[in-house]
Amino acid sequence: MxxxxxxxxxxxxxxxxxxxxxxxxxxxxxxxxxxxxxxxxxxxxxxxxxxxxxxxxxxxxxxxxxxxxxxxxxxxxxxxxxxxxxxxxxxxxxxxxxxxxxxxxxxxxxxxxxxxxxxxxxxxxxxxxxxxxxxPKLFIEDVLSTSSISLDIIQKLSARYDGSLEATANWYARTHPQICAIVIAEPPTQEEAVDEFLQDQFGLPINVKPHTPSPSARNWLPASGGFREEINFVMQVKYSITSIRFPKWIPPRTRIPDTSLIYKTFVTGKHCSGEIPASDLGSSSRWRYNAECMPMGDGSSNVMALIWLPDKQMDLAI
CATH class of the missing domain: 1.10.10.2910 (Arc Repressor Mutant, subunit A)
Known part of the structure; x- marks a missing residue:
């Protein structure tokens, strides 16, 4: 003990x-x-x-x-x-x-x-x-054996280590030496307080709070030419895991616009790749992340996004 x-x-x-x-x-x-x-x-x-x-x-x-x-x-x-x-x-x-x-x-x-x-x-x-x-003694060696960052690598590691895709992705981002992050996005939810209790096999209560989708948020943002542009925020960050060298923390509940690659993945239900502006994830920075997104599946409406930036130090082997 x-x-x-x-x-x-x-x-x-x-x-x-x-x-x-x-x-x-x-x-x-x-x-x-x-x-x-x-x-x-x-x-x-x-x-x-x-x-x-x-x-x-x-x-x-x-x-x-x-x-x-x-x-x-x-x-x-x-x-x-x-x-x-x-x-x-x-x-x-x-x-x-x-x-x-x-x-x-x-x-x-x-x-x-x-x-x-x-x-x-x-x-x-x-x-x-x-x-x-x-x-880590085995996992990090497997990560370093690949020269690229991709969801396909995470899926292979998930199968190799017999761990869930989400847990594998989180550990992949947490331990990766390059500049990357995992973002789990979800439709906005609204908690309803419900007096519903379940009894487990020991007779102990489990409080269950059902979630229902809340109306999508809309923001009016300045656009070029003095006009104002309506942006529809239809998803939000549930949580993110970043590598130690990732430059920004992406807080939960950061709203994601319907122009984002993440929303495209949510709507189509298909794997998408491309770029995500840092502003889509609440940053004022002007860079654009390389990104791959995929639906979480298993009845979930969540989307997993793997984002990363070019790493000049690693490229130069410094």
């Missing part, structure tokens, strides 16, 4: 790096459950009883398919969760287990914790879990 005598600082990757020294993985995919076994954690598949197996509960448990029961040294896993989500969920819980200052966090009572603190600990667990799943 991790203890504060094992404290190594507040970077989750430090704990994952120490853990991975006990293994000699040479090829992906990484056997995540083998890591759990090394930690003394058992993996237990669970399924709600038939009278509770509603579509809404299935969706909730597919979104969060794993939870750590630290006192029993086990990870419970939703039996019907997709394999790739299961793998990421187990690695996420492994990270919670090895970080000593995550001891005492109750995964079922988020209201009992400070929301900001809880969000931060979940982010740490996701980062550490991704570092297990996409073991």
């Amino acid at each position: 991790p203890h504060f005598n094992d404290y190594l600082g507040n970077n989750p990757l430090t704990y994952v790096r120490k853990l991975m020294t006990h293994f000699n993985f040479q090829e992906p995919p990484i056997p995540i459950e083998e890591i759990s076994k090394f930690l003394g954690l058992s993996i237990v598949d669970v399924d709600p009883p038939p009278e509770m197996a509603t579509p809404a509960l299935h969706k909730a448990l597919t979104t969060v398919p794993c939870w750590l029961e630290r006192s029993e040294k086990k990870i419970s896993v939703y039996k019907r969760a997709p394999k790739k989500r299961r793998r990421l969920g187990i690695s996420h819980e492994n990270t919670h287990f090895i970080i000593p200052y995550h001891v005492g966090i109750n995964p079922f009572c988020s209201g009992a914790d400070d929301p900001t603190s809880r969000k931060y600990t979940e982010r740490e667990a996701f980062m550490g879990g991704a570092a297990m799943l996409f073991y």
